[in-house]
Amino acid sequence: MLxxxxxxxxxxFFYACLGVFFMxxxxxxxxxIFYSLLLPIEKKDIVKARISAVVLVELAQMIFAIxxxxxxxxxxxxxxxxxxxxxxxxLGLSFIMLGLFNLIYFTYxxxxxxxxxxxxxxxxxxxxxxxxxxxxxAHAVPFVVNVLDGPNAEHTAVKLITLVVGLFxxxxxxxxxxxxxxxxxxxxxx
Amino acid sequence: MEPENALxxxxxxxxxxxxxxxxxSFSLExxxxxxxxxxxxxxxxxxxxxxxxxVHPDSGDVSFFGLPYVGNxxxxxxxxxxxxxxxxYYQNKTLKSITEVTRRFYEKWDDAVYxxxxxxxxxxxxxxxxxxxxxxxxKYSLCLALSHNAELLIxxxxxxxxxxxSREEVLEIFLSLVEQGKTILFSTHIISxxxxxxxxxxxxxxxxxxxxxxxxxxxxxxxxAHFAHQADIDECSLNIKGIRRAKEGFTALIEKQSGADKQxxxxxxATLEQIMVHLEAEKEAETHV
Numbered sequence: 054m055l056x057x058x059x060x061x062x063x064x065x066f067f068y069a070c071l072g073v074f075f076m077x078x079x080x081x082x083x084x085x086i087f088y089s090l091l092l093p094i095e096k097k098d099i100v101k102a103r104i105s106a107v108v109l110v111e112l113a114q115m116i117f118a119i120x121x122x123x124x125x126x127x128x129x130x131x132x133x134x135x136x137x138x139x140x141x142x143x144l145g146l147s148f149i150m151l152g153l154f155n156l157i158y159f160t161y162x163x164x165x166x167x168x169x170x171x172x173x174x175x176x177x178x179x180x181x182x183x184x185x186x187x188x189x190x191a192h193a194v195p196f197v198v199n200v201l202d203g204p205n206a207e208h209t210a211v212k213l214i215t216l217v218v219g220l221f222x223x224x225x226x227x228x229x230x231x232x233x234x235x236x237x238x239x240x241x242x243x
Numbered sequence: 244m245e246p247e248n249a250l251x252x253x254x255x256x257x258x259x260x261x262x263x264x265x266x267x268s269f270s271l272e273x274x275x276x277x278x279x280x281x282x283x284x285x286x287x288x289x290x291x292x293x294x295x296x297x298v299h300p301d302s303g304d305v306s307f308f309g310l311p312y313v314g315n316x317x318x319x320x321x322x323x324x325x326x327x328x329x330x331x332y333y334q335n336k337t338l339k340s341i342t343e344v345t346r347r348f349y350e351k352w353d354d355a356v357y358x359x360x361x362x363x364x365x366x367x368x369x370x371x372x373x374x375x376x377x378x379x380x381x382k383y384s385l386c387l388a389l390s391h392n393a394e395l396l397i398x399x400x401x402x403x404x405x406x407x408x409s410r411e412e413v414l415e416i417f418l419s420l421v422e423q424g425k426t427i428l429f430s431t432h433i434i435s436x437x438x439x440x441x442x443x444x445x446x447x448x449x450x451x452x453x454x455x456x457x458x459x460x461x462x463x464x465x466x467x468a469h470f471a472h473q474a475d476i477d478e479c480s481l482n483i484k485g486i487r488r489a490k491e492g493f494t495a496l497i498e499k500q501s502g503a504d505k506q507x508x509x510x511x512x513a514t515l516e517q518i519m520v521h522l523e524a525e526k527e528a529e530t531h532v
Binding site: 083084087088090096242243 | 297298299316331333334
């Protein structure tokens with residue numbers, strides 16, 4: 054989707070979140086949590102395993118997106134007219150968006166594992182607001198317009214720093230999601 | 244020295260809006276079979292789930308083989324098997340692939356034992372749980388529970404949904420496991436299961452433990468008194484419990500130590516089932532007063 058000439062590219066990463074929803078939905082239909090509870094593992098391991106699997110999916114999508122982001126930059130056409138261009142900072146900011154989703158979604162989900170849809174609705178609402186704000190800044194905030202937006206060749210260092218900061222924020226938010234989820238899941242009755 | 248008890252429960256409590264487990268305590272001696280009985284909704288499954296923190300107790304302690312559950316979850320679960328009735332997970336995967344995933348989690352999984360139980364129960368590994376009858380799902384659940392050399396088996400209604408022959412088979416498996424030194428705690432409301440194999444029973448009524456003792460001791464506590472008319476009951480000075488209508492007249496429980504010899508009452512030995520139904524009738528009566 055990063056090859057579409059003009060598109061709100063953050064939406065691309067929303068699909069990973071949709072995948073998380075289906076994963077948990079299928080888990081619910083198969084009574085996966087109860088099955089896992091019978092295995093010789095600790096209760097918090099169930100949370101750890103699920104969040105680790107989700108992080109792997111999110112990282113895989115991000116890595117898979119890199120070549121397409123680079124290819125989009127090679128097109129002899131103007132950058133994305135909708136909002137952020139496909140560049141390193143987009144990936145960094147998308148990492149923050151995924152971290153936000155993980156935090157909202159899992160905190161709710163591990164309090165109410167049966168309410169997968171509600172957890173997803175809250176998570177989606179959170180990242181929709183993030184997308185609106187992020188895309189708006191790509192038109193309104195000079196630093197974003199001039200430095201973060203635009204082709205990779207310009208302000209490359211700042212764009213790469215944004216990616217690293219994004220990855221760091223993603224890790225911190227996901228770790229916090231794990232801590233909060235494990236704590237509430239421990240005292241949950243199933 | 245190995246601890247004498249495979250399982251000890253101290254003052255377990257859990258409060259729900261309409262039901263509570265109230266100060267549940269009992270212990271299970273190694274190498275014995277305990278039946279856990281009580282009517283539907285008495286708190287059997289909640290208690291068993293609370294042992295493994297599947298239901299989070301408000302207070303109380305649980306220890307397995309002398310080790311507290313909290314902090315030793317993995318080690319304890321490896322030595323224990325917990326089965327909650329029929330296999331209701333991954334309905335569209337084959338038994339083969341479910342087992343393939345499950346076995347990896349256990350340190351002492353034994354393929355030979357697993358294969359033997361599959362054969363004994365007549366389970367086809369290429370079927371999915373969705374294709375199995377309720378009874379076969381119970382058997383698959385048992386099959387998984389029995390295949391990792393657990394020292395202690397905690398089984399929630401392992402015989403419900405089984406035909407009489409299969410039930411007998413399962414109970415015989417229990418007896419042979421106990422001969423090998425294993426310990427079993429199983430809940431049931433089929434009283435004949437207890438008569439067949441249990442050494443002791445724990446009786447739970449509305450979230451409280453009414454008795455936890457050897458089967459014979461429990462049975463010897465009571466006798467059944469028979470009354471032809473309501474007037475006979477009124478005249479009786481004994482402490483009688485749980486009056487129920489019988490085909491002719493009434494029956495009630497009397498405690499043996501209550502001086503039953505002093506007054507001539509038509510009495511007979513009580514079966515476990517009779518004790519249970521009368522104790523429940525007594526509770527009903529108490530609540531309706």
